[in-house]
Amino acid sequence: MIEIAAQVVVLDLDDTLYLERDFAESGFRALARRFGERIGGEAFVAACCERLAGGARGNIFDIALTRNGIDPAPGLIAELVAYYRSHAPEIALCADASRFLRRVGQFQTGLITDGPQEAQSAKIKALGLDRALGHVIMTGVWGKQYSKPHARAFELIESLTSSSRHNIVYIADNGAKDFIAPRQLGWQSVQILRPERIHDGLPGETAHEADHVITSLDELDIKIA
Template identity: 35%
Template sequence: MTSSRPILVFDLDDTLYNELSYVRSGLRAVAAFAAAETGADEAALLGLLEAALDEDRSGVFDRAFARAGVRSSRLVRRCVGVYRTHTPTLSLHQAAERCLDRFSDHRTFLVTDGNTTAQARKVAALGLEARFERVFLTWRYGHARSKPSPWCFEKIRALTGARPCDVIYVGDNPSKDFVGLRPLGYGTIRVLTGQHAGRAAAPGHDAELTLPDLDALTRETVSALHGRLAAAHAEEPTP
């Protein structure tokens, strides 16, 4: 028996909003903190941090502070704390706003990896608690339960009584968003937004369906995918 509406589960970073906007928001908080700590010029520090980010996303604080003549691993550690705990200024992709409105009569959940404090602040800044039945921050349950582990998705199934074919995950990252779910019969949809948009998926890692953005996630598209999944599920031999 196919339930009339599938359950939609969304990823957060680069699916619902531009993750780079969070990074830039964090760099502003770090520049203000480090300037107050060291007496360096805040605008100059922010310029160095942004330039370091544009070069490479790893080791941004170390490289920027070294160029500012500040070499302190303690300062870098404290800046990591400032970055993760800062209250970010963020906004949803406009297509995400429209998409969540469009599916407001569906049961919807959020599943996101990452530092629990940082992810919780993003969820709060975007006002997402009120828009989902439940938000799952995977790291709260241990790193082993982050994607591609299906653990949080199995928890959603336990909460809702849904079959895997009634649950569709919408994400952007082909390295981890879909590979743990597809073999179990969940629906998977990739949106080509954010830093992974141009990345080719490794064999077996891509989603069943790829869409340019969340505006393309129409009720018809979701319903057609759900129908296919449910039909495939019905054809599986029962053990």
């Protein structure tokens, strides 16, 4: 068990509080229902899931359509991406995340998440995080240039909570970008590496590492500083 003293608990979203894979698969199924045999139906879902498991990211739809003998025309891809991002996702918090959120109810809390605003907003609503967390920040509102590792969202949390920097802890999964700004600002940091995560989560260099690494939020005990 890792013990931390803090006043503010700030969380990442994807692969931290729920499994990003679940959102992707929910989106694939939603596309099959909406576009049907125009994209290959269930064969499209199967191809997308296979490519996701194999590590594909940005070109999954193109590959899945081509595999099913369908031309991945730019107009069709644009339709699929728009509907994927706007669909009401069938996702749920990881069990340990639900327990953790109950345990930190007495803290000031926040969320910092990257990604398209529409998709992230749909995830937050589906998971009930708009009600469970105090300060919800989607960097997509400002534009991609403010995605992590940009410090803007972290500095906003500091302003909103009026807490000493060393009394803020950030919990996230991606060692390549998530911990650069909080480390520079003097926050505490915890990396969660769920076995079912999509990304490997490895930091690019020592300066990107979190203070602690866990595989479940049940391993973390946060006390009021």
